[in-house]
Amino acid sequence: MMQAAFSHVRPKACCFRAALDRSATFCDECGQPILRCMASEECGGLLDEDGRCPVCVAPELSIDAGAVSSVKVGGALSIPLLITNTSAVGRPLFIKEMWVKAPDKALTPVDLAFQRLASGAVAEVSVSTGALPTAGVHRIEVIFIAATRYLWREECYAFSASFAVDVEAESAGSIVQNINVSADQIGAGMTIYNPTRMQREKADAPARRAEPIVLTLQRADSFERQEGYRGYESGIAVPRSVALAWAGFDHGQVPPDGPIRTQTGVLSFGRASNAAHSGMNDVRLVISGPDGTDEDASVHISRRHFLLYVENDRLMLRVESQNGLSVNGDPLRRGETAILKDGDVIAPLVRRPDAISLQVSFDVPADEVGQVVLRRRIGTGRR
Numbered sequence: 001m002m003q004a005a006f007s008h009v010r011p012k013a014c015c016f017r018a019a020l021d022r023s024a025t026f027c028d029e030c031g032q033p034i035l036r037c038m039a040s041e042e043c044g045g046l047l048d049e050d051g052r053c054p055v056c057v058a059p060e061l062s063i064d065a066g067a068v069s070s071v072k073v074g075g076a077l078s079i080p081l082l083i084t085n086t087s088a089v090g091r092p093l094f095i096k097e098m099w100v101k102a103p104d105k106a107l108t109p110v111d112l113a114f115q116r117l118a119s120g121a122v123a124e125v126s127v128s129t130g131a132l133p134t135a136g137v138h139r140i141e142v143i144f145i146a147a148t149r150y151l152w153r154e155e156c157y158a159f160s161a162s163f164a165v166d167v168e169a170e171s172a173g174s175i176v177q178n179i180n181v182s183a184d185q186i187g188a189g190m191t192i193y194n195p196t197r198m199q200r201e202k203a204d205a206p207a208r209r210a211e212p213i214v215l216t217l218q219r220a221d222s223f224e225r226q227e228g229y230r231g232y233e234s235g236i237a238v239p240r241s242v243a244l245a246w247a248g249f250d251h252g253q254v255p256p257d258g259p260i261r262t263q264t265g266v267l268s269f270g271r272a273s274n275a276a277h278s279g280m281n282d283v284r285l286v287i288s289g290p291d292g293t294d295e296d297a298s299v300h301i302s303r304r305h306f307l308l309y310v311e312n313d314r315l316m317l318r319v320e321s322q323n324g325l326s327v328n329g330d331p332l333r334r335g336e337t338a339i340l341k342d343g344d345v346i347a348p349l350v351r352r353p354d355a356i357s358l359q360v361s362f363d364v365p366a367d368e369v370g371q372v373v374l375r376r377r378i379g380t381g382r383r
């Protein structure tokens, strides 16, 4: 049977219902795979079609009604921003980096005095536009990287928001201007920030602090790839829903072809059993052939040797064995991780790399990997 492509799975109401059964791996109603957040033990979330858990990664950016003055031509504006972690389930969010971009200027890093934001917490960030040389409405863009962590894993996402600031001509003095800008001129959904007016509202009603203006956030997926936060340098991506296909294994050693279906999204490989429910692994890794298992040679493979999972749109490996392993001949120790690429060869036995190895092949129909083939090779050195 052809393996259906599950790129960009959007969970439906039926899928959330099916996911209440913690062991469910497919929705019994629509047949889509259930792609749980890596932290689903804590959040119960399913990944959206862009690979983000909306329960864990729920930042909100707003402009605070802080004490700022209007800006004249040539002046710089300091904009007080508030960043909030609106996650309702107590999952912390990590704001790793932030940039501001004014028209015709490069991205400028913003100093962050914090990184970890507990759920419900609000942090203040002051963003400077740099000198604004001409009068009129200027579009200011803010981009930031938000990360969610679970055990040793981390998923990063870029978000962007933009708003307009009005730069007064030199002659305007302190007169509060009315801004008449249509959505066509600055883009739909854009917030116009008029510090003079906000200042005035604040002064008129000192008892009532003006409300922060919540900005519309967008996933900046091309920024994520260009800047190396997600996907591969070559521009391709391995979505969480990628289909795995197994080759060169014996019957019963591997799970069925298709997306990773474990609850945590991690597949474990090792010598110990992979029996359903009771087994320690998802993939049984032994040196075996038509004559059965070579127990003496297989004993050097650890009971649990390594893990495979998708993180930041990349296929990842993490070493679990005390003995380490090698990828393309490069040794890796326990706890180390590697990004796997097309053509990589994983050798569980560092000193006998030819005894057993796994070759990774990517099938890339467009800019996204549709299928990853993992081929077990036994005794390649002797053939």
Ligand SMILES: [Zn+2]
Residues within 6 Å of the ligand: 012, 013, 014, 015, 016, 018, 027, 028, 029, 030, 031, 032
């Ligand atoms: Zn469904």
Ligand SMILES: [Zn+2]
Residues within 6 Å of the ligand: 037, 038, 039, 040, 043, 044, 045, 053, 054, 055, 056, 057
């Ligand atoms: Zn989550």
